[in-house]
Amino acid sequence: MTQKLAVFNMKGGVGKSTTAYNLAAGLVQFRDRKVLLVDIDPQGNSGAALGIPIWQLEKQLKDALQHKVPLSQIIIPTSEGVDVVPSNILLAEEEIPISGRPGRELLLRKVLASVQDQYDWVLIDCPPNIGVFSINALMAASGALIPVDMSYLGLLGIQGIERALTLVREHLDHPIRIAGVLATRFDGRNNLSKEVLQCLGDHFGEQMFKTVIPETVKLREAPSHGQSIFEYDPQGAGAKAYRALIEEVCQWQ
Template sequence: MAMTIKLSIFNMKGGVGKSTTTYNLAVGLARFHKQRVLLIDIDPQGNASASLGVEIWELDQQLKDVLRRNATIPDVAIAIEENLDVVPSNILMAEEEIPISGLPGRELLLRKAITQIEDDYDYVLIDCPPNIGVFSINALMASEGVIIPVDMSYLGLLGISAIERALELIRSALDHPIQVTGVLATRFDARNNLSKEVLASLSEHFGDAVFKTLIPETVKLREAPSHSQSIFDYDPTGKGAIAYQDFTKEVKQWH
């Protein structure tokens, strides 16, 4: 039987399209490639969950209950559409950060929860918070690969070394051989010289690990979450939808 592919979508900088990438990739894999996908939202902001129409303030149970071992993933997973389930979070999870940090084996709580449901999914995608606290470490320890969205800004480039240090920490201190699946250029504007310069620097630094697809800077991608829709539903023929469809295809081919 094929192994479940577990990927974290991670960057320590906010506003780079991390949640946008996670939820559109999840919908793309489920809908266009008939993959069974579980999206785990380990970001207490709950953006990926909310973008898929989950009423994150009405949750009886959520990911924090799984991490505290008071629930299992099937207890809290919500079916979004055929082949796509989401394990949601909201800001209440932020209050759990300190108690969870004190639990034995705290880095492996998510990995252990996922082992029980692995055979039910082809992909597990984890949307990380923009920092390297206990939640991101849980996500990275539960994944074999990480997708790094980088926005086309000078600060986006500056963040790269911090990400690499964080991954090195996971590899050396926690002995988990996580790989960079790929780096995704987001908020790309072909008319803007800075976009081209940042992309060139990324390619120089990461070489073949940079996805060929460029995610454009578009209003529709920013609007779609407030309508609780993927870009494929909100603006199916627009540049954003075409780009995320291409990106989904690339991720599928890489595995």
């Protein structure tokens, strides 16, 4: 059965895209899984980080959501073995028209249905908000992977995330679960990082991943080379952390 995860947080700069594309690449490289990465964030960072020239796209996710082309015609294979459904800022321009469509919350779920059986994993990189595209991602997924950066504002946003998931469950009748909460941008020299990590652990308990993603320059540099961290810095702390995350994610059902 295809596992579908939305990488979701309403705050920007928490490592959503970094987690989405590295997790996708790692599942291919280390677990030999067939992975589809859906970039429903108009910034298009996941696709760009894997070397896709997002400003030269002839077709992208918005065209499938508007039923102009089948999703299969949009998928782009990458050198790291991950298939990507890319986006760019033109997706944002379609938010208002898409928001007015009947069944707008289910558009992504419906277009994914035509291809999802070809994949072991579908990972969805969400935008940093709770608009129509994030709702589509949550409605298409069975679980939410929640990256949280080690900052006061990151911690403050937890209530909003939980409220959004509750709305999806209760008002849209979709039983989305938390697949795991991931501590990102952790700096062991920083007392705030340690305090936020402790607070997250106290709040989420067993829903916290044991893996902690460190703050490293290499994780920030890798996208400029169109590579995952496993290709760019395979022996570094970032690669080791994301390899550990892969093992944890593969235990989720």
